[in-house]
Amino acid sequence: MKILLVEDEVKLSSFVRKGLEGEGYWVDTAFDGQLGLSRGLRGDYDLVILDVSLPQLNGFEVCRRLRAELPQLPVLLLTALGGIAHKTEGYDAGADDYLVKPFEFQELLLRVRALYRRYHDAGPGRxxxxxxxxxxxxxxxxxxxxxxxxxxxxxxxxxxxxxxxxxxxxxxxxxxxxxxxxxxxxxxxxxxxxxxxxxxxxxxxxxxxxxxxxxxxxxxxxx
Missing domain, CATH: 1.10.10.10 (Winged helix-like DNA-binding domain superfamily/Winged helix DNA-binding domain)
Structure with missing residues (x-):
């Protein structure tokens, strides 16, 4: 699985990337919203993990633009904004899932696997x-x-x-x-x-x- 991780916290990005790579996934990273959007639109990714509070372009807007161009690309929002209003905004922007910081890596991994199965293992024509x-x-x-x-x-x-x-x-x-x-x-x-x-x-x-x-x-x- 090829994953794009858009996260401006360098330590967290490194932690998540190493964890996912340890599970056998290929991970590309971006540290601001504009670069994340550009890479997301150009790259052939299976899933995007996207922070909300990003420089240049916030995660909600990145998600909204990705969804408009690539409706079959799964997006998992990863953020400290855990209120219902923020979750509603995230889902309305097109996110498939929403994980609040701090989180256990195992929970992130389970959600990544579930999203991948949902989009890619449904079976042709089902x-x-x-x-x-x-x-x-x-x-x-x-x-x-x-x-x-x-x-x-x-x-x-x-x-x-x-x-x-x-x-x-x-x-x-x-x-x-x-x-x-x-x-x-x-x-x-x-x-x-x-x-x-x-x-x-x-x-x-x-x-x-x-x-x-x-x-x-x-x-x-x-x-």
Whole structure:
């Protein structure tokens, strides 16, 4: 696996690079956002590990630009900014995962492996579907009734989770833990907001409606 590590803390960058190389990965490094973006767009990388607080260009913007040009490139944000607002901004920028500093190297390694499998081991042509809605796991393409639907990375992850659990009710706690990897905060409506976003894109102009609310329990995807 070829990894781009964009991290301006020299000691941390060296630590992570040595650890990953010790696991047999090839690692390229950049120490500012502009260089990280340039290398990310030019290089043939399997995954990007990206700090948020970078000189010249912050990690959110780097992630956003990488995602626009290379939608199938996995991005793991690595940062000290661990609040829900920061995580939401990161996921909205297109990040696939978000690891807060300080962290154990083994946890970083597990997430790297999981992201690689998610993007590269899905198998050619593998899909998830319900009614006329289809999600292509390899290409990350979503379509309904043959019409392409553009989703953000977080909307895509939410839809994928609902499809994996179609016909089964999933609670807000389930979604928070499995999609956002957060402890569910009863004071936030972020999950309801993203369900609304998803409904506008896959249900508003189509019939039948596929995302259903089960009062007091959660959501279910079904015909």
């Amino acid at each position: 899909t998830l579907s319900v009614a006329d809605l289809t999600l292509h796991l390899t290409t990350k393409r979503v379509e309904r009734a043959g019409r392409p639907i553009t989703l953000t990375a977080r909307e895509y992850a939410l839809l994928e989770y609902l499809l994996l659990n179609k016909e089964h009710v999933v609670s807000r706690v389930d979604i928070a833990e499995k999609v956002w990897e957060l402890k569910f905060d009863t004071n936030t409506n972020i999950i309801d907001v993203y369900i609304t976003y998803l409904r506008r894109k896959i249900d508003k102009d189509f019939s039948p409606k596929l995302i259903h609310t089960v009062v007091g329990m959660g959501y279910v995807l079904r015909e």
